[in-house]
């Protein structure tokens with residue numbers, strides 16, 4: 001059991017899925033550290049949570065930057081305490097054929113999703129292990145399970161996140177820290193604006209559910225995995241994906 005109220009750190013929470021997760025965790029009573037690369041959007045989300053009666057603390061940092069992550073964790077500890085919950089959500093997408101992909105773009109993709117998940121997880125784990133409780137939820141993607149053309153670096157990073165989730169879960173579950181992931185399908189956020197309207201409409205039509213997901217629907221799965229109701233979920237990857245992938 002994790003203490004209550006918990007301290008929850010959500011990365012990339014300035015908009016989209018991360019914002020929805022931060023709001024839901026705050027509604028459930030958690031004190032939420034709202035991280036984003038963009039400090040203004042982090043502050044706006046934290047302000048909205050506070051205005052609604054919750055407790056939130058904005059913290060700007062690039063999750064792929066080791067020094068920035070350490071500074072972020074120091075700030076969060078100073079403001080709220082050691083995180084009991086970490087949601088590794090920060091991410092971005094980029095469409096490019098592998099043959100045209102620069103090494104810098106490959107490294108950035110792996111850096112934000114995989115190195116960022118590693119850095120933030122390592123940063124919160126020490127106190128969690130010492131306390132014997134904690135929860136980490138990683139936001140992967142169904143593309144990490146099935147791949148996607150022009151997204152080899154993204155899919156590789158997300159497959160890595162799923163592998164890291166399973167391995168870390170095997171490492172730390174007996175010490176009271178639960179680690180799981182979600183692998184969303186297409187969700188209607190600014191990330192999908194990189195796709196054309198025609199692509200989005202065609203994708204929605206081909207999904208068994210007949211529509212794209214909403215950030216709140218992914219957040220519901222994340223919040224469940226963060227909760228004590230998910231006590232038996234260890235190293236799992238839930239699929240809020242409108243039926244696009246059925247495993």
Ligand SMILES: NC(=O)c1ccc[n+]([C@@H]2O[C@H](COP(=O)([O-])OP(=O)(O)OC[C@H]3O[C@@H](n4cnc5c(N)ncnc54)[C@H](O)[C@@H]3O)[C@@H](O)[C@H]2O)c1
Pocket residue numbers: 011012013014015016017018035036037038041061062063064089090091092112116139140141142183184185186187188189190191192
């Ligand atoms: N939208 C989808 O269809 C979809 C599907 C599957 C998985 N995902 C994953 O869900 C997560 C959230 O995606 P979203 O759709 O909400 O995207 P989004 O673009 O709406 O929001 C992502 C947020 O992350 C922040 N961010 C980006 N890089 C960062 C960094 N280095 N450090 C800190 N913050 C950073 C951005 O500033 C932004 O506020 C991502 O990991 C994404 O890969 C999204």
